Amino acid sequence: MQIGVLALQGAFIEHRKMFEKLGVETFEIRNPSCLEKDMDGLVIPGGESTTMFKLLNDLGMVERIKTLIKNGLPVLGTCAGLILLANKVENYKRSFLKSMDIIALKNAYGRQLGSFKTFGEFDGVKKIPFIFIRAPYIKSVGSSVEILATHREKIVAAREKNILVTAFHPELANNTYIHEYFINIVTESKH
Amino acid sequence: MNNERYELNKELAQMLKGGVIMDVTNSDQAKIAEEAGACAVMALERIPADIRASGGISRMSDPKLIKEIQEAVSIPVMAKVRIGHFVEAQILEALEIDYIDESEVLSPADDIYHIDKTKFNVPFVCGAKNLGEALRRIEEGAAMIRTKGEPGTGDVIQAVVHMRKIMGEMRNIQSLREDELFEKAKQLQVQVDLLKYVKENGKLPVVNFAAGGVATPADAALMMQLGAEGVFVGSGIFKSGNPKKRAKAIVQAVTNYDDPKLLAKLSEDLGEAMVGINEDEIDLLMRQRGE
Numbered sequence: 197m198q199i200g201v202l203a204l205q206g207a208f209i210e211h212r213k214m215f216e217k218l219g220v221e222t223f224e225i226r227n228p229s230c231l232e233k234d235m236d237g238l239v240i241p242g243g244e245s246t247t248m249f250k251l252l253n254d255l256g257m258v259e260r261i262k263t264l265i266k267n268g269l270p271v272l273g274t275c276a277g278l279i280l281l282a283n284k285v286e287n288y289k290r291s292f293l294k295s296m297d298i299i300a301l302k303n304a305y306g307r308q309l310g311s312f313k314t315f316g317e318f319d320g321v322k323k324i325p326f327i328f329i330r331a332p333y334i335k336s337v338g339s340s341v342e343i344l345a346t347h348r349e350k351i352v353a354a355r356e357k358n359i360l361v362t363a364f365h366p367e368l369a370n371n372t373y374i375h376e377y378f379i380n381i382v383t384e385s386k387h
Numbered sequence: 388m389n390n391e392r393y394e395l396n397k398e399l400a401q402m403l404k405g406g407v408i409m410d411v412t413n414s415d416q417a418k419i420a421e422e423a424g425a426c427a428v429m430a431l432e433r434i435p436a437d438i439r440a441s442g443g444i445s446r447m448s449d450p451k452l453i454k455e456i457q458e459a460v461s462i463p464v465m466a467k468v469r470i471g472h473f474v475e476a477q478i479l480e481a482l483e484i485d486y487i488d489e490s491e492v493l494s495p496a497d498d499i500y501h502i503d504k505t506k507f508n509v510p511f512v513c514g515a516k517n518l519g520e521a522l523r524r525i526e527e528g529a530a531m532i533r534t535k536g537e538p539g540t541g542d543v544i545q546a547v548v549h550m551r552k553i554m555g556e557m558r559n560i561q562s563l564r565e566d567e568l569f570e571k572a573k574q575l576q577v578q579v580d581l582l583k584y585v586k587e588n589g590k591l592p593v594v595n596f597a598a599g600g601v602a603t604p605a606d607a608a609l610m611m612q613l614g615a616e617g618v619f620v621g622s623g624i625f626k627s628g629n630p631k632k633r634a635k636a637i638v639q640a641v642t643n644y645d646d647p648k649l650l651a652k653l654s655e656d657l658g659e660a661m662v663g664i665n666e667d668e669i670d671l672l673m674r675q676r677g678e
Contacts (some may be wrong), residue, residue: 243426247638250635250638251424270491
């Protein structure tokens, strides 16, 4: 199994370390040629969504990534990754990859003073660490989207077919559950 | 600041990695910076080159300016306070700034004490020329470190010196025996636990950016290849001939810092770089402020 981690900006090394702990190989995606490698899953990490999209655009990677996702490539988007994948970002002037039927709210918990850590239930599993850093949440989801986690009635993790998103940062936590969950999606998709 | 808050503050810096933080003096520049792909902006009234040119006392920016910039962009907004000026820091915290830079670019307010950054909930970034300075700032509560460089000169030499020094000293720590760390801690005036972290991990316990004198995509890539986790660009962008194009090129250069072919393309036709001054032509060495 080979997971490509988008490495344009943000916390991509942290994701690679999580997969390393689980014995899964990863590689960094920094330019269009990296997208042609054998890839079983894609991670869009936390960072600044506007920066990442600007780089995707300038480096000519947007259409290829959209096509890969549309064709069923499993993708995990965390925080900024969630914003990039959303069909719509309600409080921002534009949306980005428009791959997932969700409406996201950017910086939904305010500025850095609003960042927080808590524990929550993810797909019925209790006590998963939720680390929110200037995080978004999901305001609403389409009918094909499964809600996997909420925090104070706001949706903070969801799945639509091959796409898994979290508003929090599993890559910063001392818990590999979300990454294992994603690996299962990748394994399913290979059968 | 409790430990959990400190972790969250260090983690925000992790989200900025691989990015470019740009100095801006108004909301229009902030928008240009965001459009160009900046991962954060530093709000200040005058960029370092102008502070140098006009002299006088340089202070925290007008809160009105900071609020306008906060309104204009969705990326994190940072702002500077004078070294030791904890009330300026209290004011910025009240404005819910995302990061405070306790900065040698402004006139120091205290020639002995830095701000006790553990008393704040907002994160701080501080400058350092060497490992001891970096670790002392971390001990005081800094959640992010940057090289000092020599701001406002367009001359990258000091940023290079500081980054090489910090990286080299960390390699040296890794080569020491554990029982030698105690003596080293005394020399550097830091807690031995911080040195243990450096020995085990080969890096600072917080994110480390380059700053001071970065003016071209090549400068930015140089700093990344020397071990920076991201880059601050101050005067280099809005003092150049074509800020938009240069900003965009520097952002791409930080992502693809080890791709010389792309760097060649990015460096092409950027218009005039900031004129720059050599450090032997200047009277004021900002990097010597605050040890």
